[in-house]
Amino acid sequence: MCGIVAYIGKKEAYPVLIKGLSRLEYRGYDSAGIALLDGQELNLYKKQGKVANLVAFAEDKNIKGHVGIGHTRWATHGEPNDVNSHPHFSMDKRIAVIHNGIIENYDTIKEELTKRGYVFQSETDTEVLVHLIDDIQKTENCSLVESVRQALQSVVGAYALVVISKDNPNQLIAARKSSPLVVGIGEDNEFFLASDATPIVEYTNQVVYLNDEEIAVVDIHEGLRITNINNQEKTPYIQELELHLEALEKGGYDHFMMKEIFEQPRSIHDCFRGRLNAAEGFVSLGGLKDFENRMLNAKRIVFVACGTSWHACQVGEYLIEDLARINVEVEYASEFRYRNPIIGEGDVVIAVSQSGETADTLAALELAKSRGATIFGICNVVGSSISRITDAGSYTHAGPEIGVASTKAFTAQVTVLTLLALRLASKKDSLSRIRFRTLLSELEAIPEKIKRVLEKDALIKEIASHYKDSSNALYLGRGSSFPVALEGALKLKEISYIHAEGYPAAEMKHGPIALIDAEMPVFVIATKGTSYEKVVSNIQEVKARKGKIVAIVTEGDTQVKAMADHVIEIPDTDEHLVPLLATVPLQLLSYHIAVMRGCNVDQPRNLAKSVTVE
Numbered sequence: 001m002c003g004i005v006a007y008i009g010k011k012e013a014y015p016v017l018i019k020g021l022s023r024l025e026y027r028g029y030d031s032a033g034i035a036l037l038d039g040q041e042l043n044l045y046k047k048q049g050k051v052a053n054l055v056a057f058a059e060d061k062n063i064k065g066h067v068g069i070g071h072t073r074w075a076t077h078g079e080p081n082d083v084n085s086h087p088h089f090s091m092d093k094r095i096a097v098i099h100n101g102i103i104e105n106y107d108t109i110k111e112e113l114t115k116r117g118y119v120f121q122s123e124t125d126t127e128v129l130v131h132l133i134d135d136i137q138k139t140e141n142c143s144l145v146e147s148v149r150q151a152l153q154s155v156v157g158a159y160a161l162v163v164i165s166k167d168n169p170n171q172l173i174a175a176r177k178s179s180p181l182v183v184g185i186g187e188d189n190e191f192f193l194a195s196d197a198t199p200i201v202e203y204t205n206q207v208v209y210l211n212d213e214e215i216a217v218v219d220i221h222e223g224l225r226i227t228n229i230n231n232q233e234k235t236p237y238i239q240e241l242e243l244h245l246e247a248l249e250k251g252g253y254d255h256f257m258m259k260e261i262f263e264q265p266r267s268i269h270d271c272f273r274g275r276l277n278a279a280e281g282f283v284s285l286g287g288l289k290d291f292e293n294r295m296l297n298a299k300r301i302v303f304v305a306c307g308t309s310w311h312a313c314q315v316g317e318y319l320i321e322d323l324a325r326i327n328v329e330v331e332y333a334s335e336f337r338y339r340n341p342i343i344g345e346g347d348v349v350i351a352v353s354q355s356g357e358t359a360d361t362l363a364a365l366e367l368a369k370s371r372g373a374t375i376f377g378i379c380n381v382v383g384s385s386i387s388r389i390t391d392a393g394s395y396t397h398a399g400p401e402i403g404v405a406s407t408k409a410f411t412a413q414v415t416v417l418t419l420l421a422l423r424l425a426s427k428k429d430s431l432s433r434i435r436f437r438t439l440l441s442e443l444e445a446i447p448e449k450i451k452r453v454l455e456k457d458a459l460i461k462e463i464a465s466h467y468k469d470s471s472n473a474l475y476l477g478r479g480s481s482f483p484v485a486l487e488g489a490l491k492l493k494e495i496s497y498i499h500a501e502g503y504p505a506a507e508m509k510h511g512p513i514a515l516i517d518a519e520m521p522v523f524v525i526a527t528k529g530t531s532y533e534k535v536v537s538n539i540q541e542v543k544a545r546k547g548k549i550v551a552i553v554t555e556g557d558t559q560v561k562a563m564a565d566h567v568i569e570i571p572d573t574d575e576h577l578v579p580l581l582a583t584v585p586l587q588l589l590s591y592h593i594a595v596m597r598g599c600n601v602d603q604p605r606n607l608a609k610s611v612t613v614e
């Protein structure tokens, strides 16, 4: 939610900032802006809309400078327009600030500053920061870093920010609390600052992840210095990035989303590599080792997550309860954290998050930790905030996911949760040896089976063409296919703006059936398994009301085929692994429908990939 990038060094800053902003655009694309120091001048350029608008605006401006900051915005306070775009200037245009997060007490600070003669240009919470820093520096006659430190002590809320000043042309000041910030260390005191490592990776693989309430000063002459907001010195912990540049490019696909859908055979394989060996009947999760007993003895496991990750947790609930016989609850992180949950020492709380930065998920974990629960993280982004505050965790290893609609991250999360369920089941001896071995082999075979589903892309595109003009859609599934229905509906609504709802198939008759008519497509997961016959009855109920059925069925199915308007066959697998296969055609259907409707699939309106505000 908002991306920030900054550069100081010998290179021209403008191309570094623009490329960095393009990489961070998945975090928000309501506006983009930059500020650069050119000799004694601090120049600011900002524009509503995507980074491309800023580039077009800047084209004839001959922008120069070796020190600069850049921002791509997801609007919270104040509508998306040029004025509300970041960076924000001090009144004397001496200082500029970029910020990701929310200043919760901005109203009080603004009132105070207004009384002191400050005039605000924008409706943003961020603008109070720059005036506050300016005011402190002038009244206290102190250094820029000291004024930033004092300002941050008055601020309530979340921030990752970078401050640039024409009085300090050799340095940038950055700070974070609850919003991520990475420092990239180049050669000869060259530094990069960014919300994540994607703008940094092509220049250096040496990074430092700032911790909460830390302030970093990067100086052309003096290098990197980190203190906290109480002015205590901190030793920078330099880490080596494992990210590769190719992973951030489209690789010949029209959209990141399509690339990421097609990456799933590999990403799932990467996810279980070294953790699963069907031939030897072995499954383990390294991160779990020291905490396995706590999970096995837990009164219950509580999952906290948001969005697509919450759907993955729902699949996890079916798996862990059925296979390992441990009580599981799945909570929306935003609800969990505000309803005084009964949680304590005997509980294990697992956060599932692609980005590892989602504000509500992070806060839910912190709450659980403060109440004595063991906290565990399942994240995709290495070094993210959630992965750093948890007692232990397992990465999903899906690689960077750039498309705002989550695809390969979801199937990787489900894979880790399947491994977790199987590991716990093996320790609890809750499955027969034969069933356990069968599940391992079936899981190992999933990447090849997904390849077979992907081969049906042309058929799926053809089916999509029949439904591209729909206004509504219903998604139905039972058991662990119910969360798949939820995920299918979410994919369609978020990228094509067609209203869609997911329901447990049997619940259809308690309301949604009233909506069904000849215009209403109903996407049903009707694969072979325990509830197959029940789902067949639900399909008949839809057909009786002239609804259109698109069914995901097991290869060789004849019964549903005879009733449905369209079927997409997926390879046979164990019932517990169906979500890994059945999700893929639903992703492709949404993708093609959205493209046919002319939507921007990688950057759907109003959304952001990483939601670092509540």
Ligand code: G6P
Pocket: 306, 307, 308, 309, 352, 353, 354, 355, 356, 357, 358, 361, 404, 405, 406, 607, 608, 609, 610, 611
């Ligand atoms: C946003 C994204 C979703 C994602 C959700 C949770 O809404 O657009 O794709 O599922 O946040 O994000 P997380 O990073 O915690 O999985």
